Amino acid sequence: MGLLVLVRHGQSEWNSKRIFSGQSNPKLTAQGVEEAKRTGQLLKSKSLKFDMAYSSCLARARNTLGLILTEMEQSQLHVIEDKRFNERDYGELTGLTVEAASQNYGVEQVHRWRQSFDEVPPGGESLEMTAKRTSNAFNSCVLP
Incomplete structure (x- = not known):
């Protein structure tokens, strides 16, 4: 039986400022590192040793994984990147602070975009769409 380890990227510069990152590439902060x-x-x-590693194509995810593998003394492990593992696309919210988005679209609407399963931010994707995309990648790449 295998073991699956899921890790989200460390804190990014935009996370620390409450900016919607989506599929942008802000760097990790010192805290994120x-x-x-x-x-x-x-x-x-x-005493875990990975046989395989997967990552999104986003720099913050790849950098987080690289740091993890270095600490585990597995930095030479081949990493399979797949854009289907990329973070949710926030569309027009990308680059805005939560506060600015709330001023532009209303606090309740921004809350629905962030928390509901099927609400789609303008030009972006819902959590449902993100789940389908990442599930397809998992089922076709990781599960086999």
Whole structure:
């Protein structure tokens, strides 16, 4: 039986400022780098060794994974990138702070876009659309 480890990227510059990142490529903050390193240390302390690694094509995800693998002494492991694992596309909200988006579209509407399963932000994708995209990648790439 296999073990699946799922890790989200460490804090990015835009996360720290409450900016919708979506499929943009803000860098990791110093805190994000430390989060990734601590994750790698924790996984190593559990004596885990990966056979395979997958990542989205976003720099913050790849950098987080690289830091984790370095801490685990597995930095030479081949990483399979797939854009279907990319973060949710926030469309026109990308690059806006939560506060600015709330001023433009209303607090309740922004809350619905962020929290509901089927609400689609302008030019973006709903959580449902994101789930279908990532599930397809998981079922076709990882599960086999």
